[in-house]
Amino acid sequence: QTQAQYRLLFEQNPLPFWVFHRDTLRILEANAAAVSQYGYSRGEFKCMSIADIRPPEDVAEAVAVARSARPEERRGRLWRHVRRDGSVMPVSVHSADIEFRGEPARLVLALDMTERMRDQERIEASEQRFQLVARATSDAVFDWNIVTGESWRTDSFDALFGYRSAEMPPTIEGWRQEEILT
Secondary structure, three states: HHHHHHHHHHHHHOOOOEEEOOOOEEEEOOOOOHHHOOOOHEEEEOOOOEHHHHEEEEEHHHHHHHHHHHHHHOEEEEEEEEOOOEEHHHHEEEEEEEEOOOOOEEEEEEEEEHHHHHHHHHHHHHHHHHHHHHHHHOOOOEEEEOOOOOOEHHHOOOOOOOOOOOOOOEHHHHHOOOOOOO
C-alpha cells in the first residue's frame, strides 16, 4: 500500500520528475509532468540516458556531475536540457540518491526556468533604462535596495550634496556610521 501511495505521488505530481540509474545513467522512469515538459513519451524516455537530453557541449560536464558522489554539485544547479522538438530550456535541477527497483538511482526534479529567466532579463533591462534616464538629467536621483542595503545614486546627487562617489559608503548603514544620515 505504501509503495502504491509513493507511486501515485510520483506520477500525479505536477512537477517534472524522472529517475535515472546512477551507474549507467539510463532514464528508468518519468512522470507525466516530465513527459509533458520534455515532449518525449514515457517509452522514449526509458530508451534514453541523461546525455540524450543535453546539448552536445554540455554532456561531458553533466556526466561528470551525475557520477559525482558530492550532492552539493547537484543542488539547484542551472542546466540546459533539450526537448524532443530540439528546443533548449534552462532548468534548475534538484536530485536525491534513491534505490529504485533494487538499483542505485537518482530522483531528479527539473524545473523549467525559461519564464523566470525572461522576467530577470526584463528587470535588468528596465534597471539599465532607469539608470540611463537618471544620468541624463541633472536631478539628484537616489535608489536604495532595502533587501541588501546597497544604494545607487547619480553623479548629480553627489554634486548637489557635495560628496564624491569614492567618499560615500555603498550602504545606508555606512551612511549612518559616517553620520551622512542623521
